[in-house]
Amino acid sequence: MSAPRIPFNQLRPADGPGDERAAIDAAIARVVGSGWYVLGPEVDAFEREFASACGASHAVAVANGTDAIALLLRAAGVGPGDEVLVPAITAAFTALAVTSIGAVPVVVDVEDASLTMDPAAAAAAVTSRTRAILPVHLYGQAADVHALHALAIRHQLAFVEDCCQAHLCTAGGVPVGLRGVGGAFSFYPTKNLGAMGDGGAIITDDAEVATRLRRLRNGGQRDRYHHVETGINSRLDELQAAILRVRLPRLADATRRRRALAARYRRQLPPGVRPVTERHPGHVYHLFPVRVAERDALQAHLRADGIETLIHYPIPLHEQPAFAPFNPAPCPRASAAARQLLSLPLHPHLRDDEVDAVAASVDRFMKGRVFA
Numbered sequence: 264m265s266a267p268r269i270p271f272n273q274l275r276p277a278d279g280p281g282d283e284r285a286a287i288d289a290a291i292a293r294v295v296g297s298g299w300y301v302l303g304p305e306v307d308a309f310e311r312e313f314a315s316a317c318g319a320s321h322a323v324a325v326a327n328g329t330d331a332i333a334l335l336l337r338a339a340g341v342g343p344g345d346e347v348l349v350p351a352i353t354a355a356f357t358a359l360a361v362t363s364i365g366a367v368p369v370v371v372d373v374e375d376a377s378l379t380m381d382p383a384a385a386a387a388a389v390t391s392r393t394r395a396i397l398p399v400h401l402y403g404q405a406a407d408v409h410a411l412h413a414l415a416i417r418h419q420l421a422f423v424e425d426c427c428q429a430h431l432c433t434a435g436g437v438p439v440g441l442r443g444v445g446g447a448f449s450f451y452p453t454k455n456l457g458a459m460g461d462g463g464a465i466i467t468d469d470a471e472v473a474t475r476l477r478r479l480r481n482g483g484q485r486d487r488y489h490h491v492e493t494g495i496n497s498r499l500d501e502l503q504a505a506i507l508r509v510r511l512p513r514l515a516d517a518t519r520r521r522r523a524l525a526a527r528y529r530r531q532l533p534p535g536v537r538p539v540t541e542r543h544p545g546h547v548y549h550l551f552p553v554r555v556a557e558r559d560a561l562q563a564h565l566r567a568d569g570i571e572t573l574i575h576y577p578i579p580l581h582e583q584p585a586f587a588p589f590n591p592a593p594c595p596r597a598s599a600a601a602r603q604l605l606s607l608p609l610h611p612h613l614r615d616d617e618v619d620a621v622a623a624s625v626d627r628f629m630k631g632r633v634f635a
């Protein structure tokens with residue numbers, strides 16, 4: 264099959280103005296020449312810079328977003344057998360972080376407009392075994408943190424935020440990740456802030472949590488060879504940190520570009536193709552999913568037109584065989600959405616005329632349906 268005319272994403276660093284490519288090449292050469300490759304000065308500097316960009320007191324870099332969530336849950340006191348509320352629509356890794364520490368993911372239905380965790384459904388799912396609420400700031404938009412955090416306080420639950428799709432996202436002017444114990448980020452290459460391999464970080468305003476996390480990510484060592492608890496190996500390497508340090512200062516501009524492209528889609532898409540509601544202006548548009556009745560036919564039409572799309576996510580958590588042992592309850596809103604969702608291309612390198620071409624192609628499909 265030939266390469267799509269408009270690919271879903273473009274991960275290569277820009278060669279043009281700003282010369283991100285040359286800056287990354289220089290950063291890699293600096294690390295190679297340093298002779299220090301894991302948890303070193305680049306990681307230290309990135310942690311300071313990322314914390315500052317997020318308005319947090321501390322950032323702790325780890326190997327990936329899944330570990331970031333799992334270690335943050337542990338630092339929040341969640342352990343084997345504890346129940347953790349997770350939304351039905353998310354990357355399965357949110358819930359896999361929960362199972363990786365022996366805790367129990369309790370899948371909660373989503374709100375119809377934003378597709379983030381529904382506070383009423385979350386309230387109904389709280390039991391005497393619930394230890395934490397783990398909202399996901401899905402597609403770059405904050406969940407209803409106000410209501411969910413209030414619920415956590417009411418029941419004395421840990422509030423742990425999955426910010427893996429939400430770098431620089433805010434809700435009510437407050438950065439995500441700082442209302443409760445902390446926030447977990449992924450730097451998987453497709454993320455708004457992407458490395459050239461795996462990476463992750465946790466932000467927190469709690470110095471004790473940060474100290475514990477630094478220990479947990481490095482085998483539970485207090486000092487070298489003194490293991491005071493059973494941590495894991497989740498260290499970030501210097502190459503990834505150096506690359507992330509090049510990209511972080513460019514993230515605000517890239518986010519503005521994502522927002523402008525999303526607004527352009529919203530102006531042009533025909534009725535019958537419904538973008539997920541923008542509830543907060545702090546939305547950072549990691550993805551641009553729309554809901555449409557004939558999703559599979561639209562995806563085939565766009566593919567034939569050379570436009571690549573993806574589905575986030577085709578199978579909600581409660582329908583995944585992996586989580587069947589936890590007997591998840593039905594989540595009808597998530598099930599209905601999963602049949603209709605289609606993510607259109609959106610990334611900072613996408614051009615205005617490419618958005619126009621995608622919207623025109625969607626329009627042709629919808630008109631063909633009306634007159635079919």
Ligand SMILES: Cc1ncc(COP(=O)(O)O)c(C=O)c1O
Pocket residue numbers: 327328329330353354356357399425427428448449450451461462463
């Ligand atoms: C919402 C969400 N949570 C968790 C993860 C896991 O992050 P990682 O792939 O870095 O482990 C991802 C990304 O895959 C994600 O999108």
